[in-house]
Amino acid sequence: MNNMNRYELSDGEEEGEDAGGSVRPLISALQQKRRNLILHLDLNNTILVSDTATGQGLREALNSYLSTVTWGRISNTGEWEWISDQPSVKPPSPDAINYNTQFGRDGNFSDSKIGRRFKEVFTRHLDLLQWQGEADDTFTQSGEDGKLYHWILPSFFHLLSTLHQQGRHFSVILRTFGSDLPLVLQSVHATLAGKHPYFPELKELPLSVELTPGRIRCNKRENVLTRGADRVSTKGRERNIYDYFTAMSGIGGFQDHFDWWARNSFTSTGGKPFWIDPNDCDNLHLIIDDNIRLSEQDTDTIVNCRVLLDQGRGKESRKVPTSELYDICLVQTDLLRAIAEKDYFLDCVRSCEENYENYLQSFQLE
Template sequence: MCVMSLGSLFSIFLGEWQLVSDRPSVRSPCDGAINYYTYFGRDGNFVNNKIGQSFRGVYDDHMKMLECPGKADERFTQQGEDGRSYYWILPSFFHMLESLHLEGRQFCVILRTFGVDLPSVLQSVHAALQGKHPQFPQLQQVPLTTDLTVGKIRCSKRDIVVTHGSDRISTKPKERNVYQYFSSMDGIGGFQDHFDWWARNNFQAAGGKPFWIDPTDCNTQHIIIDDNIRLSDQDTIVNCRVLSDQKKGKESRKAPTSELYDICLVQTDLLRAIAEKDYFLDCIRLCEENYEQYLQSFQVE
């Protein structure tokens, strides 16, 4: 995780990688910089190589923060190659659930992944909400239910279909049907997105996780937080659709990531999410502030 969060730190100069910033970042620190992860993919030995060794201390510090104190519980931890137990769901996530409840907020958390680990994640969250997490026993006071049924989102040129148990919702005849379905959910749920469709679309936004925004709905804000969100739509994981006024004919338009960055789309800074317990709360608050301004721009139009 830490390697992915080192951001756009390098540029290629005469065939060699040159460090252009010694501070980890999720966005490019300067024009023309290319991050090592995008170019080479996940490299577990990054901080041991010559080019990444200056970040060894950052990596070690954050791995230490992820280490589980006391007796490990396999529902919340996994064993590293060093034999130590590490949290595999960030503590800041559980802190967010507790804090939003204490603030009296009405909210729903929908976990979405291209992977196959959702059943385990949902079981872990369910156990935490029963007060079984050693660091968050107070979560049993949070009145959220966990739906352990994993839904699926499948995309094609014809439509997008969401299935969840006996529910089946399609963008045909209306995209708004899917938006309203997600808006009506409560508690904690999970959906597996369509990785093959993303791959067939060259891992670009057009084939990414479909995500709808309705600027005419002032009562609900949808926010997606993902470490694979990028400002470039040629290399991002979310296909964001802004729903139009139903009276205007065309039902939606494709929105570039830049339009909704830090409004409804958050590129996770994993280092901060590990180190700062309020990280996800801060992301939500920033998005809420920016969303107010975003909605006002539509009212002006």
Template sequence: MGEAGAGSPGPGPGPGQRRRRKLVLHVDVNNTVVVADAVTGQGPRAALNAFLSAAAWGRRAPDGAWQWLSEAPSLRPPCPGAVSYSSAHGRDPRFADSPRGSRFRGALRRHLRLLAWPGPPHEGLSVCGEGGQRYHLVLPAFLRLLDELHRDGRRFAVVFRTFGTDLPRVLRALRCALQGQHPGFPALRGLPLPVDSSVGQIRCSEQEVVLCQGHTRLSTQDNARALYSFFSATEGLSGFQDHFDWWARNHFSCQGGKPLWIDPHDPDVHHICIDDNIRLDDSDTIVCPQVFSEPGGSCPRLAPTSELYGVCLVQTNLLEAIADEDYFLRCVRQCEENYEHYLASAGNQLQNGQ
């Protein structure tokens, strides 16, 4: 298939083929495409330790002692009643380096080796970690996703969505990569993917969600569809800081999470959010998915995470994202396949009057 600009229509569908939807990828930063945290000052080792503490499972014994229920890290609990170590003790930036988490030390060391930066340091694309070791700032799996979507002639855009302050650094790094400065991805040079460095904000309240970027200001009080249309029309790479205080005031539940608007009646766009804090438990997740139930409607309904998990919501497995350069590409392709099933199921329910 011939190549086309990332924001351009690309080649039209062949006879009998359905036009592929534009992908709008809403992507978290920390512990999704970047293994570091400028706000907390955590380098790659501390950030990876903190992730492992949330992927290690156990429970309290009757005498109060901690009992392990997992030997290997995983996103999902291994059995009913299991709780993550971080839920019981808080995220620990020294977890696998401590005696308590020593069983996960091998996973820590293995993935740090995979994160190591090859060759001379690059000021924008590599980051200095503990002990002076240089690491990838942006995961190679994410750069491969950009490369492969472009090679496949896809229409796509990436909107970074984070509570943190790392967006300018990440956008600068990606600009360097798109200039061909990454030793592992020289083919990214010249990819027609503009980088918008004007970081926007999304702020939430009981009355409205407000999006601001440059001279643009949109509010759900006027029309929630306007925000959906804004993100659907976005091009290239851009970023927004979401409203952490609102999430905290809503007890870290979906009610206060990052708003994501989805229109299953739109044949042209598929929105996908990728974030390590997406969880099936609506009382402990980071995205507030809002689905338009009617064509052209302006009042979306709050959808449960379970309805869209693996369809429009991807819980990042950081260890797989580090170890497998095809990870994000595989997640996106799986979501596209599941989205077709989701739309077919929704259509059947409408026909049956449900």
């Protein structure tokens, strides 16, 4: 559905009321439509099914991902037992443990004795990734089986196309710990030049791609963003990088600071820095990453999220747990849906915009 037409009044309705006379959230809807979207997207297991950081190819990466979204527990006899036959990003019960947490990521998961029950899920999604046509080094990757597959998920390009059709103002910031950002930016650039055989219409998009990747480096005193001649630091004014991101246009990318995350035991404290500003009525920042996870003490999650505060409150920001903004501004990638559903990323945006409106109401009541 085109969001620009979603809230049009039907004949006989008055502004602010539906046909039955109840009040409709038109002000909220119009605020949603006006907001500029700044979409922060991870690469591996979000818009790519591969992982240069670990050297995993397509099949290994998909298997490894499956091991993080399949759930079981240790039985009273000390053996592993499955709780659900359906993969899910959220645990199906409070006592559920994903396979990866218990045994580690497994690049051969669906071929193993214990993971064989998920072989059909693996095969189905692998088939959906197959490339129909000639090989193209810019858009395809070779699987371990010698077949050709999409490198960047079609649902990502569908997101760009549809947001443009809806007349939305948006920018995309690719965020990764890996080293494949330059090649991804070149592939996206080629797609917007009309060279992707699946998406020739994207040549019409008035989006530019900044091919120079940036870097974000963190320490206890500050976060520093660099790209080309640009250097922006949070030292002295925390919202500086937020303002830089907000002012970006088109598509660009940054390599985040993996060593800092590792030094902070892979907790949110050392994760990818990310800010939102509830007092900013014109812009909405969202981040989508498969390593965003709900966990106690925000362990094993990848985003260090901070809410910028009104200057009258004294402090510049407050750190928030993942649970506060989960599915509001922080989205844990459902890679299987991103592979199978062309509207997956659009659905994430749509849901987050609605949830963000509710979050703002509670924020204003604090």
